[in-house]
Amino acid sequence: MSGTDYFSLKAPATDVIVVSHGQPSDPAPAEAELAELTARVAAQLQGWRLHSATLASPGALVNALDACNEAPLIYPLFMTDGWFTQSVLPKRTAGRAARILPPLGTDSALPQLASDLLKETLAAKNWHAGDTCLIIAAHGSGRSPNSARATKHFAQAIGKTLSFGEIRLGFIEEPPYLGEVVFDTGPQTICLPFFATIGGHVIDDIPRALDHADYPGPRLDPIGTDPGVPELIATALQDAACSASHHRPLK
Numbered sequence: 001m002s003g004t005d006y007f008s009l010k011a012p013a014t015d016v017i018v019v020s021h022g023q024p025s026d027p028a029p030a031e032a033e034l035a036e037l038t039a040r041v042a043a044q045l046q047g048w049r050l051h052s053a054t055l056a057s058p059g060a061l062v063n064a065l066d067a068c069n070e071a072p073l074i075y076p077l078f079m080t081d082g083w084f085t086q087s088v089l090p091k092r093t094a095g096r097a098a099r100i101l102p103p104l105g106t107d108s109a110l111p112q113l114a115s116d117l118l119k120e121t122l123a124a125k126n127w128h129a130g131d132t133c134l135i136i137a138a139h140g141s142g143r144s145p146n147s148a149r150a151t152k153h154f155a156q157a158i159g160k161t162l163s164f165g166e167i168r169l170g171f172i173e174e175p176p177y178l179g180e181v182v183f184d185t186g187p188q189t190i191c192l193p194f195f196a197t198i199g200g201h202v203i204d205d206i207p208r209a210l211d212h213a214d215y216p217g218p219r220l221d222p223i224g225t226d227p228g229v230p231e232l233i234a235t236a237l238q239d240a241a242c243s244a245s246h247h248r249p250l251k
Contacts, residue, residue, distance in 0.1 A: 014045075014047075014048045014049070014070070014073065014237075014241055015048075015049045015051070015068035015069060015070050015071070015072035015073070016045075016048060016049070016050045016051065016072055016073045016074075016075060016237055017050075017051045017052065017053055017061070017064045017065065017068070017072050017073070017074050017075070017098075018034060018037065018038045018041065018050065018051070018052045018053075018075045018077055018233070019052075019053055019054070019055065019061065019074055019075065019076055019077060019089065020034050020054050020055070020076075020077040020078070020196060020197060021054065021055055021056060021078065021084065021199075022034070022054025022055055022056030022057055022060075023054075023056055023199060023200070024056040027054060027056050027057035027058075027060075028057075030054050030056065030057075030197070030199070031052070031053075031054050031057050031060065033197065033198075034052045034053075034054055034077065034197075035052045037052075037077070037229070037230060038050050038051070038052040040230035041230045041233045041234050041237070043230075044230065044231060044234040045234050045237065045238070048237070049068070049069070051064040051067055051068065051072070052064070055084070055088060055089075055092070061092050061093075065093065065096050065098065071096075071097035071098060071099065072098050072099070073098075073099050073101055073237060073240055073241065074089060074093065074098050074099065074100040074101060075101050075104075075233060075236070075237060076089060076100065076101065076102075076103040076104070077103070077104055077196045077197070077224065078103040078104065078105060078196060079103065079104060079105030079138070079139065079147070079150060079151075079194055079195060079196050079224070080103065080105050080106070080139075080141075080146050080147040080149075080150040080151075081102060081103055081105075081106055081146060081150065082141065082144050082146040082147055083141075083143070083144060085100065085103050099240070101236065101237075101240050102236075104196055104224060104229070104232075104233070105150050105154065105194065105196070105224075106150055106153075107232060107236055108157075109232050109235070109236075110154065110223065110232065111154055111157030111158050111161065112157075112161065113223065113226055113228045113229070113232060114154070114158055114192060114223050114226075115158055115161040115162055116228070117192075117220065117223070117226055118134065118158070118162055118190065118192065119162065121190055121218055121220065122162075122190075125188070125218070127188050129162045129163055129164045129165070130163055130164070130165050131165055131188050132164055132165055132188040132189065132190060133164065133165055133166045133167075133168065133185040133186055133188065133189040133190075134158070134162075134164045134166070134167045134168070134189070134190050134192065135167075135168045135169075135170055135178075135181065135182060135185065135189060135190070135191045135192070136151060136154070136155050136158075136167065136168070136169050136170070136191075136192055136193075136194050137170050137171075137172075137178050137191055137192070137193045137194065137195075137206050137209075138151040138169060138170070138171050138172070138193070138194040138195070139171065139172050139173060139194075139195065139201060140171025140172055140173045140174035141173055141174060142173055142174050147171075147174075148169075148171065148174060151169055151171075151194050152169065154194060155167050155169055165186075165188075166185075168181045168182075168185070169181070170182060170209070172201050172205050172206075177209075178205070178206065178209040178210075179208075179209040179212055179213070182209060182210055182212075182213040182215050183213045185215070185217070187216060187217075188217065189215070189216065189217035190217050190218050190220065191206070191210060191215065191217060191218070191219050191220060192220045192223060193206055193220065193221070193222040193223065194222070194223060195222035195223070195224055196222065196224030196225075197222060197224055197225065198221065198222060198225060202222055206219075207219070
């Protein structure tokens with residue numbers, strides 16, 4: 001079976017499939033990375049059955065669906081509620097009694113997680129937020145406004161917690177492009193990628209843009225790889241299951 005299963009016999013089980021995009025040219029590493037994340041989520045959900053699957057790995061999602069004993073919750077490890085969550089996942093799960101949850105990037109708890117990380121970064125550099133420029137590097141999309149919208153909401157929420165001197169958004173696939181906004185940031189600047197995993201854009205495109213501008217500041221890992229994300233996902237799954245039980249008709 002593709003992906004990874006985790007289960008316990010100590011409590012009634014709930015099936016969950018954590019889904020990410022993956023890497024079509026080389027699916028195995030992304031599958032393994034997602035399985036590791038899923039294991040960390042599963043450690044906080046005793047009695048649940050967690051599975052993982054990337055869309056890029058042939059047959060992975062079908063195998064995960066077949067392994068579920070009941071209608072699963074689908075948790076999208078994506079940063080925006082866009083084409084993959086609104087079109088691809090519904091098509092891939094058509095005919096199955098699966099419930100697709102909101103993606104990671106839209107979780108209202110994510111900005112606080114990011115703010116805590118940024119506070120640690122500021123403290124380590126002995127910087128004040130008011131003297132610092134924050135650059136949020138995101139994917140963007142030339143076809144839909146959803147990606148930029150999610151990034152803006154994320155940035156606005158951080159701005160309510162930390163009063164940065166300036167917050168700039170830079171995208172890979174739509175203006176304003178990252179390569180254009182990283183100039184003239186001043187000596188105190190931090191770059192935070194609004195991505196779920198360390199994929200091609202994080203490995204290649206973001207460093208290329210920063211290097212071109214001689215960017216001087218810290219380059220943080222994607223917020224989706226923060227150590228607090230498994231707990232955040234577990235909480236979202238518990239909330240979703242609780243909501244479903246409250247709306248279940250009485251027999």
